[in-house]
Amino acid sequence: MCITDDNSCDRTLELLKILAMSDQRIKFHLNKDSRSATNARNNSIKKSTGDYIAFLDSDDIWHPKKLELQIEAMKNNNFFASHSSYYRVDECGNNISLVKSKENVTYKDMFTHNHIGNLTGIYNSKVLGKFYQKNIGHEDYEMWLRILEKTDSIGVLEPLASYTVSTKSLSANKFKAAKWHYNILRNEIGLNKFKSSFYFCHYVFNAIKTRTSLVN
Known part of the structure; x- marks a missing residue:
């Protein structure tokens, strides 16, 4: 570690x-x-x-068997990246919503929605190499785009982490977050204005849908 x-x-x-x-x-x-x-x-x-790289910020939480279950899923299905479902919690640890993982995430899937919460993501750096984050808004999203150019990501449907939603965090500003996403589509991926706008509209819709999903 x-x-x-x-x-x-x-x-x-x-x-x-x-x-x-x-x-x-x-x-x-x-x-x-x-x-x-x-x-x-x-x-x-x-x-x-090590062979694998995964991320855990100081205010987030992993399930005790997170790494074990995801590495097992990667090996069993011949994938080199994995993600999982996770809870969004407030600063007191109370569940706000459940973000359900997609069973298989491809590079193009990420254009319309960030399907990989950075605290749930893990990839095989021995096979794929190391990917560093750029100092831009949504740096983790842009990094996972580059990873998924080389491999799909296998999802574990069980919630394996809890993401703390802080009102003080930069990502809490939805307008900034939306701008960051569009800039990545336009400037980092290099999509034209029409495609960037098309995928951005899907992103906004999916972001609203995710935030309003209630915990079961």
């Missing part, structure tokens, strides 16, 4: 040192670049030495 401390101001660094001393599998590093989720994730990607 590779952990990057993003210039924390609490006891995180002290606790990491204790954990690293008790478990040699845990490696921690300081984010020496400008403070941001992108730089922190990229630092951990750079330092990682």
Whole structure:
């Protein structure tokens, strides 16, 4: 496990040192670049030495068997990436909604909707190589687009993670998020205005549908 401390101001660094001393599998590093989720994730990607890369931000939660179940699904179905369903929770841990995973996600599927929550995604870096996130809005979405150019992603229908919805987070600004998505379609993928607008309309519809899905 590779952990990057993003210039924390609490006891995180002290606790990491204790954990690293008790478990040699845990490696921690300081984010020496400008403070941001992108730089922190990229630092951990750079330092990682395992076959698989998955992401967990400090305010999110993984199911205890998340990695086991997803790696098993990848091996059994000959995929090199996987994602899962997950809960959206408030800052007190209360479930807001359930985001159900698509059983199989392709590169083109991602044009109309971000089907891979970054906290659920995992890919085989030994086979595909490492993918770094760009310092742009929706950096995780753009990264998964590049990954899915090389492999489809197999979905685990069981919810295997919980994503904390913070009112202070940048992604909470829906107008900014929509603009970021369009810019990726237009500038990063290189779609023309007509196709970008077409897929963007689908994205907006699917985003509204996802946010209003109630927990069963």
